[in-house]
Amino acid sequence: MPAFKTKSQFKTSEKNFLKVTETAQKRKFIIDFDSTFTQVEGLDELARIALKGAPNQTETVKAIKDLTDQGMSGEISFSEALSKRLALLSANKTHIEELISFLKGKISKSFARNEVFFEHYADDVIILSSGFKDFIVPVAKELGVKEENIYANTFEFDNDGNITGADQSNPLAGNGGKIKLVESLNLDAEIHVIGDGFTDYEIKASGLGHFFYAFTENVARPGVMEKADHVVKSLDEFLWLNHLPRSQSYPKSRIKVLLLENVHQAAVKAFEDEGFDVEFHKGAIGEADLCEMIKGVSIIGIRSKTNITPKVLENADKLIAVGAFCIGTNQIDLEGCTERGIAVFNAPYSNTRSVVELAIGEIIMLIRKIPSNSERMHKGIWNKSAKNAYEIRGKKLGLIGYGHIGMQLSVVAEALGMEVYFYDAVDRMPIGNAIKCKSMEEVFNTVDVVSLHIDGRPENKKLIGKKEFDQMKDGVIFLNLARGFVVEIPALVDALKSGKLAGAGVDVFPKEPRTNDDPFESELMGLENVILSPHVGGSTEEAQEMIGHYVPERLLEYINNGSTTGSVNLPEVQLPLLTDSHRLLHIHKNVPGIMAKINTIFAKHNINVRGQYLKTNETVGYVIVDVAISYTPEFLEELREIPETIKFRKLF
Ligand SMILES: NC(=O)C1=CN([C@@H]2O[C@H](COP(=O)(O)OP(=O)(O)OC[C@H]3O[C@@H](n4cnc5c(N)ncnc54)[C@H](O)[C@@H]3O)[C@@H](O)[C@H]2O)C=CC1
Numbered sequence: 141m142p143a144f145k146t147k148s149q150f151k152t153s154e155k156n157f158l159k160v161t162e163t164a165q166k167r168k169f170i171i172d173f174d175s176t177f178t179q180v181e182g183l184d185e186l187a188r189i190a191l192k193g194a195p196n197q198t199e200t201v202k203a204i205k206d207l208t209d210q211g212m213s214g215e216i217s218f219s220e221a222l223s224k225r226l227a228l229l230s231a232n233k234t235h236i237e238e239l240i241s242f243l244k245g246k247i248s249k250s251f252a253r254n255e256v257f258f259e260h261y262a263d264d265v266i267i268l269s270s271g272f273k274d275f276i277v278p279v280a281k282e283l284g285v286k287e288e289n290i291y292a293n294t295f296e297f298d299n300d301g302n303i304t305g306a307d308q309s310n311p312l313a314g315n316g317g318k319i320k321l322v323e324s325l326n327l328d329a330e331i332h333v334i335g336d337g338f339t340d341y342e343i344k345a346s347g348l349g350h351f352f353y354a355f356t357e358n359v360a361r362p363g364v365m366e367k368a369d370h371v372v373k374s375l376d377e378f379l380w381l382n383h384l385p386r387s388q389s390y391p392k393s394r395i396k397v398l399l400l401e402n403v404h405q406a407a408v409k410a411f412e413d414e415g416f417d418v419e420f421h422k423g424a425i426g427e428a429d430l431c432e433m434i435k436g437v438s439i440i441g442i443r444s445k446t447n448i449t450p451k452v453l454e455n456a457d458k459l460i461a462v463g464a465f466c467i468g469t470n471q472i473d474l475e476g477c478t479e480r481g482i483a484v485f486n487a488p489y490s491n492t493r494s495v496v497e498l499a500i501g502e503i504i505m506l507i508r509k510i511p512s513n514s515e516r517m518h519k520g521i522w523n524k525s526a527k528n529a530y531e532i533r534g535k536k537l538g539l540i541g542y543g544h545i546g547m548q549l550s551v552v553a554e555a556l557g558m559e560v561y562f563y564d565a566v567d568r569m570p571i572g573n574a575i576k577c578k579s580m581e582e583v584f585n586t587v588d589v590v591s592l593h594i595d596g597r598p599e600n601k602k603l604i605g606k607k608e609f610d611q612m613k614d615g616v617i618f619l620n621l622a623r624g625f626v627v628e629i630p631a632l633v634d635a636l637k638s639g640k641l642a643g644a645g646v647d648v649f650p651k652e653p654r655t656n657d658d659p660f661e662s663e664l665m666g667l668e669n670v671i672l673s674p675h676v677g678g679s680t681e682e683a684q685e686m687i688g689h690y691v692p693e694r695l696l697e698y699i700n701n702g703s704t705t706g707s708v709n710l711p712e713v714q715l716p717l718l719t720d721s722h723r724l725l726h727i728h729k730n731v732p733g734i735m736a737k738i739n740t741i742f743a744k745h746n747i748n749v750r751g752q753y754l755k756t757n758e759t760v761g762y763v764i765v766d767v768a769i770s771y772t773p774e775f776l777e778e779l780r781e782i783p784e785t786i787k788f789r790k791l792f
């Protein structure tokens with residue numbers, strides 16, 4: 141799904157609507173080029189290209205960059221910065237050609253996705269830059285800026301095409317150049333200036349501009365930001381503030397995404413590429429801190445150790461969606477999320493194989509007594525013996541929980557020659573030759589290896605205790621790679637010490653450290669033939685990368701399009717792409733008569749409905765309506781004010 145609308149996706153009706161909603165006041169938009177229209181500074185890049193391979197390249201490029209920064213932040217005068225930079229450049233016309241093609245790929249992301257604005261306001265967009273027309277014109281024209289509206293310096297060349305300086309007759313080559321230039325234009329309009337530098341602010345300060353917007357998508361200069369009427373992280377924000385045609389109904393740079401527990405960088409990139417305001421933390425966050433951090437956050441990404449509790453939700457004033465970058469969702473108050481219309485997504489199978497491989501590895505290691513052998517070897521003790529070491533071939537594996545992981549483990553274990561027995565709370569079809577048992581006890585009485593693969597629902601707390609260990613055969617191997625709280629640890633310790641269990645593999649614990657800097661403690665530490673691992677069943681590069689793509693895709697589909705595919709708590713709806721309409725997303729309490737109320741409001745306002753979708757579960761209903769663009773704010777307000785409304789969003 142394309143993240144943003146392209147120009148061609150804005151049909152005539154939408155453009156007409158946008159025309160109607162324009163303010164009567166004539167506006168001109170004066171836009172800076174370097175680090176605003178493009179992500180980079182043209183002269184810095186020209187230096188990099190021209191000095192490629194030169195012995196002093198690094199120092200000279202740095203010196204030029206420093207001068208750019210000093211000039212932009214107002215530390216030295218503009219003309220001083222420019223003349224010093226030109227003196228350091230050893231560039232010619234060929235380098236400019238290379239620069240142009242480089243800059244075309246470096247147009248600021250929020251500019252590139254808002255071609256509709258440049259098209260609509262072609263007569264009113266002015267590029268005003270202390271850079272050089274030689275490279276600005278071809279790049280700005282990419283978005284339809286008119287050449288006659290581009291004001292910048294021009295290079296001077298010698299006969300061999302080498303840059304020798306700047307045309308000094310151009311007012312932009314000197315101090316206060318932007319002010320002089322705007323003055324000369326005699327613009328009879330409300331002037332909005334957008335830029336990242338001090339000279340952009342000076343237009344407003346001189347009284348020639350009405351508003352100054354510090355543009356921080358590429359570079360944030362505190363000295364400039366503090367002077368601004370508005371600090372805008374993207375062009376989307378500027379367009380939204382001014383009710384101008386744009387590709388995002390609400391600027392993504394104002395939507396905060398909080399990613400915790402070191403989720404894969406692919407996730408960070410997915411949100412940053414779309415312009416969201418992303419905050420990333422390596423560790424989990426405790427309830428008290430999270431209650432503060434969650435304020436203003438629209439999307440949160442967690443793994444298994446951050447608890448989204450009722451108290452956290454009480455503080456979640458803007459939360460739209462939760463992404464669990466794992467399988468389990470027991471750490472999330474799902475009921476609370478549903479009541480608040482917060483969509484929860486997880487990654488139901490991206491790490492399944494990783495857990496299965498670890499379980500197989502641990503079964504082999506434990507049945508061969510490798511942990512105790514290895515420990516002795518590290519102490520210099522050689523004890524070569526076959527006593528109580530076995531093959532897994534022909535042994536009986538018992539699975540408690542026969543879901544995604546249980547089933548895949550069943551297949552792999554059979555391929556290695558094990559016989560599989562399983563018990564699941566739900567009537568599951570056996571895969572391969574696996575044998576379904578009627579109870580956990582039946583499994584425990586039968587097998588040589590017990591492996592837990594149940595989920596973390598509250599009823600599973602302390603599912604396995606003394607009684608269950610007693611039901612197992614003597615000398616069994618026991619694995620818990622599911623959730624720590626499902627096993628009574630003192631009972632497990634007793635079973636290991638008494639020899640009832642011959643060994644155990646434990647990956648999950650009732651109390652796990654929140655970060656890698658916190659200590660781990662457990663009564664299981666130091667016991668013979670026990671493998672302890674720090675909840676890494678799903679922690680492989682492959683699984684984490686897959687999850688890092690999968691979960692953001694679900695979240696972005698929901699945020700951008702309204703689709704709830706894969707949601708664990710909201711009714712699932714897979715929606716078509718939105719074209720030439722506005723989409724209204726209404727989550728409401730699922731009570732009798734609610735649809736009648738919604739439809740009455742549509743009828744009263746004579747709304748032209750282009751598509752309607754409805755799905756419900758026991759608690760909530762999710763209705764999505766695509767409408768023609770000619771509706772009124774009162775219509776939206778009435779929908780929002782239906783007492784049963786939980787959440788209401790509009791997308792275009
Ligand atoms: N150690 C790790 O890093 C990882 C741990 N996990 C844990 O593994 C669990 C299982 O994952 P999947 O197989 O993908 O989940 P799943 O939802 O596909 O399967 C769980 C199965 O357990 C069954 N079940 C639940 N309670 C039961 C009970 N008391 N008795 C019998 N059956 C019961 C369910 O009916 C279901 O079939 C996850 O919920 C998660 O807690 C998952 C991934 C990584």
Ligand SMILES: O=C(O)CCC(=O)C(=O)O
Nearest residue numbers: 443444466467468678679
């Ligand atoms: O990788 C994690 O943080 C959690 C893995 C897990 O337990 C799960 O996927 O449910």
